[in-house]
Amino acid sequence: CVLGSVCDWEVLYQRLSFDIDLSQRSITAVTILAVTAHNTAPVGDPKTRKNQPNVPTQHGRLYLNCSPQVNIQKIMVDGVETEFHHRRFDSENNSLPDQRTFPETEFLADPPKLSDFRSLDAYDAAFNTYLDWFDQGELCINIPEKVSTKEPFSLDAAELPADTLNSPILVVIRYIIENPSGAIEFTQPDERVARSAWAGFAITEFSNSSSWFPCRNSHWERYSFDIDITVPSTYRAFCPGRLVKVSPANETQTKHTFFFEVDDPILARNMTFSVGEFETVDDTALNGTLSIHHCMSSGFAQRDDFMHTVTCTNEIFSLFSDFLGQPYPFSTYTQVLLGRTASDVQSFSNLTFISADLIHSDAVIDQTWVARRTIAEGIARSWITHTVHTRTLADHWIIEGLVGYLVAMYIERAFGRNERRLQRQMATDLVVKLSSLPWTLPISAESYGAPSDIHSTHFRTKSTIVMHMLADLIGETPFRDVIRQLISDDDELSSTTDAGQAATTSIPSVNQGTPLAVVSDKPSTGGSARGISTKRLLKLCRHRSALNLDDFCDRWINGVRCPILKVDAQFERKKSACKVKIEQSGVVMHGILKVYVYETDQQVYEHESRMDTQVESFVFSCHSKVRKNRKRFSTETGEEIGDDDDLSNGEEEVLDGDDGSSGEMGPDDRIGKKLKNDTPVRWVRVDPKIAWIRGLTLDQLPLWADLELRHSPDVIAQIEGAICLGRALLRGVISAQRGKEKDPMQTLMAFNALKYCLENPDYFYQVRVVAAQQLALCCRPRKLSGSDRQLSVLVDFLKSRLYSAPDRQLVEPSDFSDFSEHLVVRGVVHALTSVKVSGSGAFPLSHQSAMDIVIDLLKYNDSSQNYYVDGYYISSLLNSLSELSTRNQSYQERIHNEIIRFLDNEQLFPSYRRVVTCACLLAIARVQVATYRRNLPVSRPEDSSMRLGMELDPIDTVPPEQPTAQHEIPGSDFDLLAFTEDPHSPSVQVAAVAAAAEVAVYRPSMAILIANALSKQRSPSIRLRMAEAWASTWSHVVLDSSSPFESYETVSARPVVDSIWNLLTGPFAFLCHRFRIHMWVVFAAAFGTSTPKCLSSECLIKDRDILANKSMQKLPNAVRRSAALIRQKRTHEVQFSIKKKKGNTKKSDYMKATNETPSTVNMTEDITMEIL
Structure with a gap:
């Protein structure tokens, strides 16, 4: 929480009671909160309110987060009906008509109408005011004077007896949700849609939980929950926690109620529910100590296919338990496979929602990798989010990194080490690519506009990479010990917090005759648990390794930009040394870069190279020597095969294929050739352990690359060797076409090596694919x-x-x-x-x-x-x-x-x-x-x-002379957008938007149609996935092209600006912050963050007025965001320097072709789309 008044009451316990009607798309609910007075220190004491010590405590009012779609009927405090004020947003202007009814918010600015301007810079400045109101709470509940809180408001807290403080009161809120437009998904059977059934579930993420029940949307305030859900007797219900009982809800037994209890304190964002027609399969794991429930929508798929999909669950639990050194924190685990989900996996305590589209039989072998990875991620996220509590949102990358690290461990167990190495290299290349986007933020930053920013692909992927880098830096065993210590420290911290004592009071629930009673022994962390921070994690790592990790934190945790390394390795015969030249393009980083030289004596020599400037050259003396009468060795086995007398006399050989021959090479042709570049070095590698997040283009002698491709056990080294051979082959082909080929022997060797790799089934499949790509490029x-x-x-x-x-x-x-x-x-x-x-x-x-x-x-x-x-x-x-x-x-x-x-x-x-x-x-x-x-x-x-x-x-x-056909x-x-409506499946609707987004780059009117399709979409999950597909497509267009949106700079693009802006500032954006972030990216990709060029000067003036408003710059979120940006810029200036090239040098065709050679690992397209 940012504002102190939100923390003046501590929530000890909350009970939710739902009566869900899927046919009417409505929920009738009652929620009970047990709260106690907090922040009883005198005004000006900074110990209890660090952000605003001069703001007096406000125990006469209770603030909660509550979405406008929650229609509150009545609120009672300890049995006394009270007044409340629920701030609502106008669907057109997003205004706050009743904002002055909040007595404690005089220091907050009136939020401006977001529809008045068209600049993202102005939007961010204005949205900070909305964030302040969200932090304060949309629902204000007056505490009646008749309610005894055992704390006279007129007396100082120090004069009260200790046993009279923190006495809880009960707040009962009755409300109705009808036809929700966000956060809740309802599906009904449809004859046009295959495999559809009755189902309903909540889409809960960070700030979405208040869209279906009043709560505290903080990242640190945990308390216990009880949930009871009433549904028709043919339905089942699932919630976090343990199922206590199922009882009839009426005399006719047409409905029944599921009672769940969450004993351990959890965050409000970890609450969710799922109801509908489900098929359930029970299982056990961890030697029978853990009960697992696999649930699937009734009739969605064959039961055998369902069991084939989830058969890997037991193996995943055993692997994670061995690594973390503790059992699963809950006694049960439930994974529900739903037809429509906002993402493939969502985890909430011991409950995980997984997309039912992942269900497959053993005949759909392509889906095995994706399904198992998704199930592993759900289990890892459920485990880590409950055992690791972060202190602030800036530390949330720790959770994402640990989840990704555990998933990578399972990938290695299930698919092999090569697959894990390949996925890590791909993730590194993706982060390097995304870091060049202007809106990319550090993974540990307080400058996020909302917590949903951390759902970005860059955040998740880079967090995992940084965690891998930490493990490599200090060692896997010490890293495992650090993680175990973090979990044990957090458990001890949670167990030492004071448990809230709530009074027991019977209050009628939604169902007549069923009383609600607050359990008195429920634990609560409230605001007392500190949690784990980035500083704590690095401190433990430093103690284990005795390494200074300050530079590591500044570069990879607090930094954004990543260097692109161009490496040229050659051999100097006079010095018998290996010369390595490393050039950093664009961003120059300072630090130690490790270079590994593999020599013919079967030894690997590690060299630490200090990078201080844009171009650095290093000379490493070779330990092995080249003999004049060198023996001949087999490139396959490395064994000596003959004397030097059998070698060729050094005459120039004709390049196979140029004299009309087939150019094929037999087994004996790969050995016994004496090359002019015969050296004691076998090959060179730069940063093979990926200690830097960098792009890498390595160019070395073709002989070295050939040996690396044939003999290196690392799949990434083999790919680097294949790419280097492709570059050498390309140079030879272009030179031969110009009649200037200098060394046809090297060209022939590169060609034969790539061909041999492609046709040899002993190589990893992706290495063979890269070899084919290099041959195609040449x-x-x-x-x-x-x-x-x-x-x-x-x-x-x-x-x-x-x-x-x-x-x-x-x-x-x-x-x-x-x-x-x-x-x-x-x-x-x-x-x-x-x-x-x-x-x-x-x-x-x-x-x-x-x-x-x-x-x-x-x-x-x-x-x-x-x-x-x-x-x-x-x-x-x-x-x-x-x-x-x-x-x-x-x-x-x-x-x-x-x-x-x-x-x-x-x-x-x-x-x-x-x-x-x-x-x-x-x-x-x-x-x-x-x-x-x-x-x-x-x-x-x-x-x-x-x-x-x-x-x-x-x-x-x-x-x-060649007229164009007409x-x-x-x-x-x-019409691509005709597939964005029912009865097409969700995957088809999302693919249609992604395809239309490609067309919209060159046809601006298509963007208006896409925006209309998103506005008409009733399903919140599909709408969110459509927005994500749109943002992802345009982000990649920005990365791959130069000025791709030139057609959006004309005056005719004004309707496009309005249509995208309406989605960015509309009600969908306020109900789902992830949707808002995606639309922000869409607008930024097309028009940038400043005022679009296609608009008039009036819009420019309005945007400047918002940015020049000094009162808005003094608001809490604006101050926090500005300070974080200043720290980020300061860190960037210390760690990096930007080098701008003077003038544009004209490149030759050879250089153009060489630069087009891919220097990163390419995956098959289906796996790439699943990761993105």
Whole structure:
């Protein structure tokens, strides 16, 4: 809490009583709070009110958080009816008409109407005033004078006897919720929607709990709960805590009531409920000490599929219990799989909501990774959020980091160490990418506009990475001991807090004849528990490792920007040393960077390199020596195979493939070659343990990269070696085309190494996919129907595995029995479609062989004899199909026909989770993007966003002798937003918004239609996921392109500004702060944080007036946010320095091609979308 008056009453206990009517979408409820006087110190004493010591205590009024959709009927205090004031927001202007009725808020400013301005800077300044009111509480309850609180308000607290203080009183609130527009999801059976059933549940996150019951929305105030829920007799109810009993609610027994008790104090945001028609399966874990309940909406899926999905639960509990050194803090654990959820997983104490879309059979092998990771995250979050209590919101990254660390442990247990390493490298690359966004905040910052900011992908991902870095820094065993000590310290702190004593009073509940009684022995932490802080965590780590972690905290916890490292490693023969040059682009970081040199004596030498400037060069002497008559060793086994006499005489060799040969290499050709760059160094690695959050591009000798790819046990090292070989091969191909090739032997070695990696099943599947990507990047056919050896390798690889022998003309039936090989085939198809041939226009065109293969695989796909489901395979092919670029009208129609054919087939034979429909919508969107791009000037053709979709050359770039066809591209008039309504499944509706958002980048009017679709959406969960998809799509467009929203700067974009702004300031944004943050990102991506250029000067004046308002700058949240931003800027200036390049140097084609080489790990598209 920020304001002191909120803390003048401490909540000891709360009871909730609900009578839920799903058919009427209404809840009749009664809540009882046992509260006691708090902050009884004299005015001016800073010990009890640090924020505002001069504000007198206000025990005559009780403030609670309560949403406007909660319609309060009556409030009683100790049996006496009292007056109350419930502040409401006008749905149009978000005004506060009755704000002056709060006596303690004279120092707060009147919140301005958010609809009066259009700048995000002004919006943030104005919204601070709303946050102040939220912190104060929307519901003010007058405490009647007739109620005896055993504390005379006219006397000083010091004059009262000790036993008369903190005597609790009971506050009874009766209210009704009808047709809620947020925080509560109701689903009803619909004949048009498959697998729909009666269900209702609460979407509770940080500040959402007050949207369905009055409470305290603080991050530190915990107290006990009792919940009883009355539903029809055919329904079941689930809540956090333990189920005490189930009893009939009326004489006819048409309804029954579920009674739950939460003995341990929890936060209000950890409360939720779920009611409906459920199927339940009971299980046990941890040697029978833990009862597990698996619940699924009735009839949603087959029971065998349901059990196959949740079969990993016992293994997860055992793994987490061994690591944390303690049993699960509750005696029961319940996971409910629901049809419509705001996210794949939501955890509340010992209850977890999981998306029922994750239910799959053993035939849907693609979903196994996602489902198990989601279940592990739900268990980890349930465990950690209850055992680890953070002190402030700035310390919440500790919880997110621990949850991510535990999930990574399970990924290693279930899928292997390579998968865990790969996921960590991918997460690092994602954080580096997202850190460049202007609205990205540190993970430990007090400058959040609302707690929902910490739901961002950057926050969750970076918190996990920082926790991994801490574990690597101090060691896994000491890190485990630190976590155990944190949990034990927090448990001791919670157990030593004073337990609140509440009086026992019988009050009639919603159900006549059923009394409510407040339990007197319920514990409460109130505001006395301090919790765990970032400082405490780093202190324990420092004691375990004797390391100074101040720089670590400033860089990665309090900092945002991440460096991009470009490393060049060479060998100096005169000095017999390895020279490593490291360049930091953009952001310059100061600190120690570790470089590892692997030498031929089978030793690894670690060197600590100090980075102080933008470019640093280091020379490391080699311990091994190069002999003049060096023995010959096998690159496969490392064993000596012969004398130096058998080596070649050093004459130049013809590059295989250039003399008309096939360029294939036999087993004996990979050994015994004497290269001019034969050195004592095997390979070099920079920061292999990922001690820095950085982007990395490593360029070393091809021989070193070859040895790294063949002999390194680390999957990330193998990928780095493959990328380095691809860069060397690209240099050789470009030089050969220009007739200036210097070392064909190195080019041949790089080609053979990549080909060997692609065809060798012993490599990890993702390493083989990266090798295919490097070969595709080096393809340089001169004609659309031409070929070269790189392209031939990819085409031959696909035909050997997907086409029937001997002529390789017919597509074989699908077979996914070797799933690793199947994933490689997907990656090779995607790599082949990325091969482009320079055409006569501005945009490159796809190779003819790539188009023929992808179209054939879709057209002749046969999975009748395949045990596994092919939905994800077809989805991957459709994504590859949408990336094809052609000017041939025949190919355009074939591509369009395949997309529409699969879209129509989905109506009769729906795929799992409708993944094929989602892929079709994305493909159609890319076709439409190509249509709108034809008349746009191409400023940066190398942008990834400029290579999306089936493309035609723009009219102004086609040579005069080749007139442009005047036909319309198929699919340009397809209505994507027609799929955002029922009866389409939630995943299809969200995919339709994501696809339409891509089109909206080039067609501003589409953004208005998207905003209208969000406004009409009745489901709060689907609306939130739509907003998240919109924000994610536009954020990636900003990252991948330069000035992508130029069409939004014209005057005609004014309706777009208004439509997005109405969502940002509308009632949905106040009911769900996550929705508000997503819409904030959407507006910032298109128009920036200042006043949009398309608006008039009047809006600019209003925005400046808001920013120049000094009274608003003195408000509590504004002061706190400003101070946090100043500290963040100060930390940034100390740790980083920005280097701006002088002038624009023209790069050669070789440099352009080299910079396009990916330096990060790429995943298959389906896994990437699940993580994002």
